[in-house]
Amino acid sequence: MRLVLTGNYAAAYAAKAAKVEVVSAYPITPQTQVVEKLSEFIERGEMNARYIRVESEHSAMAACIGAAMAGARVFTATSAHGLIYMSEMLWWAAGARLPIVMGVITRAMAPPWSIWSDHCDLLSLRDIGWIIYFCENAQEVFDTIIQAYKVAENEEVLLPAMVGWDAFQTSHTAEPVDVLSPDEVSKYLPPRRPLPYVIDFERPFTHGSLCYPDRYMEFRYLMDLSMSKAKKAIVEADEEYGDLFGRKYGGVLEKYLCEDAEIAVVTMGVLSGDARYAVDILRKEGYKVGLVRLRVVRPFPSSELKKELKSKKLVCVIDRNISIGRGGILGTEIKALLKNSSANVVNVVAGIGGRDVSYEDIVNIVKRSLDLVEKGEVPEYMWYGIDKEYVVKAVGEYYEPPAL
Amino acid sequence: MESKIKFDLITPISYPGEGSAGATGSWRVFKPIIDREKCRKCLLCWLYCPEAAIRVSEENYPEIIYEYCKGCGICANECPVKAISMVEE
Ligand code: SF4
Numbered sequence A: 001m002r003l004v005l006t007g008n009y010a011a012a013y014a015a016k017a018a019k020v021e022v023v024s025a026y027p028i029t030p031q032t033q034v035v036e037k038l039s040e041f042i043e044r045g046e047m048n049a050r051y052i053r054v055e056s057e058h059s060a061m062a063a064c065i066g067a068a069m070a071g072a073r074v075f076t077a078t079s080a081h082g083l084i085y086m087s088e089m090l091w092w093a094a095g096a097r098l099p100i101v102m103g104v105i106t107r108a109m110a111p112p113w114s115i116w117s118d119h120c121d122l123l124s125l126r127d128i129g130w131i132i133y134f135c136e137n138a139q140e141v142f143d144t145i146i147q148a149y150k151v152a153e154n155e156e157v158l159l160p161a162m163v164g165w166d167a168f169q170t171s172h173t174a175e176p177v178d179v180l181s182p183d184e185v186s187k188y189l190p191p192r193r194p195l196p197y198v199i200d201f202e203r204p205f206t207h208g209s210l211c212y213p214d215r216y217m218e219f220r221y222l223m224d225l226s227m228s229k230a231k232k233a234i235v236e237a238d239e240e241y242g243d244l245f246g247r248k249y250g251g252v253l254e255k256y257l258c259e260d261a262e263i264a265v266v267t268m269g270v271l272s273g274d275a276r277y278a279v280d281i282l283r284k285e286g287y288k289v290g291l292v293r294l295r296v297v298r299p300f301p302s303s304e305l306k307k308e309l310k311s312k313k314l315v316c317v318i319d320r321n322i323s324i325g326r327g328g329i330l331g332t333e334i335k336a337l338l339k340n341s342s343a344n345v346v347n348v349v350a351g352i353g354g355r356d357v358s359y360e361d362i363v364n365i366v367k368r369s370l371d372l373v374e375k376g377e378v379p380e381y382m383w384y385g386i387d388k389e390y391v392v393k394a395v396g397e398y399y400e401p402p403a404l
Numbered sequence B: 001m002e003s004k005i006k007f008d009l010i011t012p013i014s015y016p017g018e019g020s021a022g023a024t025g026s027w028r029v030f031k032p033i034i035d036r037e038k039c040r041k042c043l044l045c046w047l048y049c050p051e052a053a054i055r056v057s058e059e060n061y062p063e064i065i066y067e068y069c070k071g072c073g074i075c076a077n078e079c080p081v082k083a084i085s086m087v088e089e
């Protein structure tokens, strides 16, 4: 069935198609439509699920943990401050190895108050043991949420999964979306098995009790091991989905015109559409450019990225996030991967707080990066599109982050 | 198909067992003593004891398991008829 859906509505349809049994969430812009639609489905009896109303995101995740421990397939969604408020419970969900799936509609953190997209909220939680997917458009949101259940519930993985998409540009933009019915999806996604455990009143247990230094470390090791297995599970889940429903996304990375490329642009999320268009323009101008879009941040596609990028002349990583005092988060990771290769990595921080990054901007970024490489003046990272006049007015001077 | 993974070993799960923290009764400074004359068998003390160190006798009286009772006094505080007194060991 083809419907015109926003990214948020596509997420709600995906949870319905995945036969989610419990939804617990607290509304926050720009996530609200997701849970509005789900409560509508449940209210109308179109979805056989319980909606647990809560007073905060911290409680929403606590309710999700309880429901998942009781054996239900669980969904929630949040953004920015809601996500960070929830963050303590996110550690509990991961450590409890519960296959919860959560939509994260990325939104810049305050202050200053903002409702527009950047990826700082999501990426600040990259180290806690959740699988992290990131989508480019509404169709991919729909498909990825279903794939995420398949991966999270895989017995060798058993880790929760976040599926990210950008505020407004994806969350509130309507596109034609091919929507699968719950019956169609059940061919791909069987009912959840009671793993890793389900509350049993005949055999009560305590979860997460005190663990001494002689054993704690093994639990973290086992999470890390499962995360490394998640990579194969993600690729297989994408392949199988493609075979059944005709759409797949390249597993952990999507590549566009990479084969003969000397320059690779690396992006994540909605900017990738503009980046693809920029690649086309640059190709017409004679530049051998390709695009690598990260679809998964955890597990990090290290070997895949290294293979793809190590012999490029220029790797231009556009980060829609900033680790204050370090640079772009993806750029930092990719620089570490390519340390001993001949590739020059230029890390560009752009689009923060919803600042528009057009295809012209990306063409400009690539040309400027190439110029820096040719001059041998590659900086540690650089901000794109800063209003220099404002900075001078504020602090009396303007300078680029120092060159390496 | 039997899985090679032991699901209760990949995450910290513990099953209840008696006295897994050892004989905590030795921590006690004050000892709760129940006066059966005053006790009305409401079992609030049994409900409130954080250590589950109170059992219920056949006649439905609360009975303190002194091997594990650590002497916190919560039971004495909760008893509505002051049937529990805390006596120094
Ligand atoms: S709370 Fe007091 S009255 Fe009630 S059962 Fe315990 S000792 Fe008896």
Ligand code: SF4
Residues within 6 Å of the ligand: B032, B048, B049, B050, B051, B052, B053, B054, B064, B068, B069, B070, B071, B072, B073, B074, B075, B076
């Ligand atoms: S003193 Fe504390 S530990 Fe002992 S029986 Fe009373 S409530 Fe339980």
